[in-house]
Amino acid sequence: MRASQFLKDDSGQFSSMRLIGVLVISTILVVWVWANISSGQYVPLGYSEAGIIMAVVGGKALQSRFEMGPDPSRYTRSGHADSNY
Numbered sequence: 001m002r003a004s005q006f007l008k009d010d011s012g013q014f015s016s017m018r019l020i021g022v023l024v025i026s027t028i029l030v031v032w033v034w035a036n037i038s039s040g041q042y043v044p045l046g047y048s049e050a051g052i053i054m055a056v057v058g059g060k061a062l063q064s065r066f067e068m069g070p071d072p073s074r075y076t077r078s079g080h081a082d083s084n085y
Helices: 016-039 047-068
Strands: none
Touching: 016 047
């Protein structure tokens, strides 16, 4: 899977929510790893950082839920309601 495919939503368009999520999570993890390496010891991930990561992942899950509705199996790959349903 290429990075560009990961950043596309179910309709095949680029998703700004996915891009922001990847940027936020990767920034937090890079800073955390850098803090571990520079201090020379294990520094646990704080509650605030873990909360931000949970908020990003949860926000994306809620967005998908409200865009697709309660039963996403009735939607086609394009994101539109299936006429045969």
